[in-house]
Amino acid sequence: MNTGYSRRSVLFGLGAVMVGAGLPRHAFAALDSTPFSFLSGTEARSLALLCDTLIPQDDFPSASQAGVVDFIDLQLAGGYGRGEHLYLNGPHPEGTPEQGYQSPMPPAKLWREGLAAMQTLIGPLEGQPQSALDQLMTDLSEDKPELAGRVGGKSFFTELIALTNQGYFADPIYGGNKGYAGWHMVGFPGAYGYYTDTIDDDNRPYRQPPMGIGHEPGKTDFSTKG
Numbered sequence: 001m002n003t004g005y006s007r008r009s010v011l012f013g014l015g016a017v018m019v020g021a022g023l024p025r026h027a028f029a030a031l032d033s034t035p036f037s038f039l040s041g042t043e044a045r046s047l048a049l050l051c052d053t054l055i056p057q058d059d060f061p062s063a064s065q066a067g068v069v070d071f072i073d074l075q076l077a078g079g080y081g082r083g084e085h086l087y088l089n090g091p092h093p094e095g096t097p098e099q100g101y102q103s104p105m106p107p108a109k110l111w112r113e114g115l116a117a118m119q120t121l122i123g124p125l126e127g128q129p130q131s132a133l134d135q136l137m138t139d140l141s142e143d144k145p146e147l148a149g150r151v152g153g154k155s156f157f158t159e160l161i162a163l164t165n166q167g168y169f170a171d172p173i174y175g176g177n178k179g180y181a182g183w184h185m186v187g188f189p190g191a192y193g194y195y196t197d198t199i200d201d202d203n204r205p206y207r208q209p210p211m212g213i214g215h216e217p218g219k220t221d222f223s224t225k226g
Contacts, residue, residue, distance in 0.1 A: 037077035038108065043115050044069055046125040051164045053133045061181040063164055071167030071176030072111075081108030103155055114156035117149030173214045180210035190215070 036044055051063035051072075063069075075081060083106030095102035103110050118125065122136065139147055143154035167176030169183070171191060177183065183190055190210040 036073045038081060039069070039073045039076070042119070042124070043112070044073070046115055046119070047072060049125045049128070049133055050137070050160060051167075053130070053137050054161060054164050055168055060185045061179065063168055065178070066168055066181035067172075067176040067178035068164055068167035071170065071174055072163050074175045075163060075166075076108045076111055081111075082106055083108075103151065105151070107159065110151050110155065110159065114148040114151040117151065118147055120149075121147060171212045171214075173212060177212075180212070183210035 039047065048064040048069050051068045055063035055066075055068070057065060060066075079085070086101055086106070088104055088106060090104065092102070092104050101107075105113070118136070122128070122132075125133065125136075128136075136147070137157070140153040140157035140160070143152065143157075147153045148156040167174075168181065169186070170176055172178065172180065180190065182188075188210060189208040191213045
């Protein structure tokens, strides 16, 4: 599904809403005219707010600035969203956290229904003060079921926090971790495969900057600013 929504217009539109609400502008990074593959404009803006509540901007980019919305969009449009490798047939008794994904819905439908249920219950997330978004995240984590409709608050929160973390720390070839934001945060050098020039440097700091699988020296610019 190609929605035709431009990442740049959708997420910069959110920035304008945030300024109008008296909240900090989201300096969305690495945006282009490529349309989202799954998310609608409203879904993308809502998801950016939720992800940025989990990973806000500080000395490092926020989740949306690091491309987490792009990462989740691509995942929902692909095998994860379709529920490949998941058993989705019945019966569906209540499971335990240790049993993993338990919903009868494929993940793409779970995300779409969960986001829609929040909009119905509390109104558009755009323009909500940060305190309301913080409380929403707490309520989801405590499994207030009405927040995500038949999806369930805790089920939605579990998927949200998992994919936000994956998008922030996965290799940039998957659409997130723009500018190696997550790797700079934790000091991870990335998928660098040649250590022969440093193997004898015992007890000395390792200064290799992050490099991903798709890094091309001299061609690929992954700066700390994205």
